[in-house]
Amino acid sequence: MLRTSGLTKEFGGLTAVDDVDFALEANELCSLIGPNGAGKTTFFNLLTGTLSPTRGTIELRSGDGDGGWRDITDEEPHETASLGVHRSYQITNVFPTNTVLENVRVAAQAHGDDAAKFWRNAGAFEDHIEEAYRILDRVGLAEEADTPTESLSHGAKRQLEV
Known part of the structure; x- marks a missing residue:
């Protein structure tokens, strides 16, 4: 690989x-x-x-x-x-008071055409929300989608960060 x-x-x-x-x-x-x-x-x-x-x-x-x-x-x-080759750092870099889903949705939005549209209701970003769910499923965090990130274990936060 x-x-x-x-x-x-x-x-x-x-x-x-x-x-x-x-x-x-x-x-x-x-x-x-x-x-x-x-x-x-x-x-x-x-x-x-x-x-x-x-x-x-x-x-x-x-x-x-x-x-x-x-x-x-x-x-x-x-x-x-x-291409899928990236590293994480010693200090976890996530939004602790947001849900797991919101952390991934923001990352998905950052790579989309509407990355700079911060003043819209987050619910308007259906494509990014769907992509976030797919990513969470792929990394094994789908069941934690509605969990505040600060409640995750350190390992799960690392998983979310990647």
Whole structure:
């Protein structure tokens, strides 16, 4: 699903990520562990396009069913996110007093043609509400749609954020 080959990031004389070959298959779960300064955050920033590698490649299995690979090495963060490669940060970034549905509806609206129409009744955004329900179903939070976000567990908030 995602792989790197010879991935390297140098900052002047410091090599933060050194010749990493990595592969993650669909439905596989893994953890990246190590002490502070080991290059974990830099590695994630490379995968998501926040940083450009000094050398190496990052590839994502194409979703068109042919099993081929797409080179995403030079993609911008918004491009990798649209392909499904994104990261979350240590501090959860959600609207705590809004419902789970409203958090996702706002995100869906932000990507639509009417992103700047904030002064309308939220109920007028039926397409975004429908999309929000589809997303919640996909990430396993559909049953929490009407729950205030502040009532979710930390893990569920992380799930919502992604």
